[in-house]
Amino acid sequence: MSDMKLGRPTVKVCLLLSAVLGAMATLYYVFEQKRTVPVPTLAYKWECLDILRRTERMHPLLVEDHLKYAQPSITNGRQDIVAVTPWLAPIVWEGTFDSSLMDSIYKPQNITISTTVFAVGKYIRFLRDFLVTAEQHFFVGYRVNYYVFTDKPEDVPTVSMANDRKLNVVLVPSSKRWQEISARRMKLIQTLIEEKLLNNVDYIFCLDVDSKFHGHWGAETLGHLVAVIHPGYYSGDRSLFTYERRSTSRAFIAEGEGDFYYCGGAFGGSLKGVHTLASTCQDNFEADAAVGIEAAWQEESHLNRYMWINKPTKVLSPEYLWQDFKSKTPELKIIRFSGVVKNYAEIRPNA
Numbered sequence: 001m002s003d004m005k006l007g008r009p010t011v012k013v014c015l016l017l018s019a020v021l022g023a024m025a026t027l028y029y030v031f032e033q034k035r036t037v038p039v040p041t042l043a044y045k046w047e048c049l050d051i052l053r054r055t056e057r058m059h060p061l062l063v064e065d066h067l068k069y070a071q072p073s074i075t076n077g078r079q080d081i082v083a084v085t086p087w088l089a090p091i092v093w094e095g096t097f098d099s100s101l102m103d104s105i106y107k108p109q110n111i112t113i114s115t116t117v118f119a120v121g122k123y124i125r126f127l128r129d130f131l132v133t134a135e136q137h138f139f140v141g142y143r144v145n146y147y148v149f150t151d152k153p154e155d156v157p158t159v160s161m162a163n164d165r166k167l168n169v170v171l172v173p174s175s176k177r178w179q180e181i182s183a184r185r186m187k188l189i190q191t192l193i194e195e196k197l198l199n200n201v202d203y204i205f206c207l208d209v210d211s212k213f214h215g216h217w218g219a220e221t222l223g224h225l226v227a228v229i230h231p232g233y234y235s236g237d238r239s240l241f242t243y244e245r246r247s248t249s250r251a252f253i254a255e256g257e258g259d260f261y262y263c264g265g266a267f268g269g270s271l272k273g274v275h276t277l278a279s280t281c282q283d284n285f286e287a288d289a290a291v292g293i294e295a296a297w298q299e300e301s302h303l304n305r306y307m308w309i310n311k312p313t314k315v316l317s318p319e320y321l322w323q324d325f326k327s328k329t330p331e332l333k334i335i336r337f338s339g340v341v342k343n344y345a346e347i348r349p350n351a
């Protein structure tokens with residue numbers, strides 16, 4: 001009896017002490033966790049996204065069982081064009097891919113394609129045709145989110161769109177210099193990816209608004225970093241390319257260097273591929289501006305420099321950005337997307 005009487009307070013003290021110690025340990029653990037868990041940086045988010053994608057799609061080119069399609073050949077094909085770069089990236093021309101086969105690979109992946117288009121100042125007038133024709137030809141049957149950057153949101157046309165395709169309007173300031181509008185695009189694309197797209201799109205294309213679709217543009221264009229060959233410079237010698245030639249510029253490409261001349265009016269890729277491109281071009285553009293340099297063709301010059309060092313994983317032939325004023329050449333079997341004829345003096349804020 002006396003032992004028990006003596007024992008009770010001791011047990012109580014012990015219980016109290018262990019409760020206090022337990023609470024302190026829990027609190028310490030919680031605070032320590034908070035202190036050491038890193039704030040998710042952009043690089044960290046990319047890493048998570050990459051892991052997710054890799055596990056989701058262990059085999060990215062999976063097709064359905066017993067699908068029937070034309071037999072592929074490695075000896076018979078188009079003789080008039082080159083369909084692969086010296087770094088073994090495909091160059092996409094009509095006749096080099098099977099569209100229904102591409103769809104059977106990519107449609108089940110349930111991908112989303114974002115598309116940026118700038119319509120600042122008078123360029124808003126091109127938006128309706130761009131959107132109407134995109135609905136007819138651009139990734140038909142896929143989920144597409146258009147992002148229209150404009151200073152005239154009230155003039156954005158209403159265009160009827162298929163299910164799963166949406167238009168988003170992003171307000172941007174007007175400008176008195178077209179060079180500035182053009183140059184600002186990279187920064188805005190970078191910000192859009194960081195702030196809005198990170199968790200919900202797979203691919204992104206950045207396209208000029210003064211253009212229309214005339215033919216199929218689909219899954220054959222998907223890749224990590226996708227560049228389009230400029231229709232004005234695809235058969236000439238590279239000494240004729242309008243690269244930035246001043247060594248003081250970050251866009252510099254010397255004589256005897258470079259692969260192709262790519263256009264600034266259409267490019268794309270994975271979210272990460274385009275984010276790295278846009279942020280690098282933007283950094284280089286700013287570094288140039290700090291020493292008073294504006295590259296010969298603004299962001300197109302920076303894009304060309306970037307694509308020379310970071311080789312595109314897929315190259316699109318000039319079928320993917322032709323110019324209406326150019327007559328069709330024999331190797332061009334189809335025009336998919338083409339720049340309309342415009343009066344520069346009338347349409348640009350400064351001609």
Ligand code: UDP
Pocket residue numbers: 117118119120121122123178181182207208209210265339347348349
């Ligand atoms: N742009 C714009 N407003 C302007 C100038 C340019 O919205 O006043 C955008 C528009 O998307 C356009 C792109 O920048 O398609 C590139 O400019 P532009 O088409 O004039 O260049 P080009 O294709 O003639 O080299």
Ligand code: MN
Pocket residue numbers: 208209210265339
């Ligand atoms: Mn254009």
